[in-house]
Amino acid sequence: MTAATTPLLESVLTCPHCGHARRERMPTDACLFFYECEQCKVVLHPKAGDCCVFCSYGSVECPPVQMRRGCSSRSV
Numbered sequence: 224m225t226a227a228t229t230p231l232l233e234s235v236l237t238c239p240h241c242g243h244a245r246r247e248r249m250p251t252d253a254c255l256f257f258y259e260c261e262q263c264k265v266v267l268h269p270k271a272g273d274c275c276v277f278c279s280y281g282s283v284e285c286p287p288v289q290m291r292r293g294c295s296s297r298s299v
Contacts, residue, residue, distance in 0.1 A: 230289040234281035240265045249277055251286045 243262035254275035
């Protein structure tokens with residue numbers, strides 16, 4: 224994907240604990256560091272080396288990573 228390409232803004236997050244999946248809209252200016260599974264209530268955190276839960280558990284990486292900018296900020 225090139226810098227001129229528009230990033231995808233939705234990703235399906237899948238809980239590794241219970242398998243529940245939910246489509247979520249991704250922020251374009253921050254990383255989502257915590258995500259609570261609506262089914263089992265486990266709070267997900269990024270895997271080592273990933274910047275956010277979308278990069279670890281999503282069907283699409285976060286917009287900054289898609290744009291090859293990397294994530295520099297995190298939101299809680």
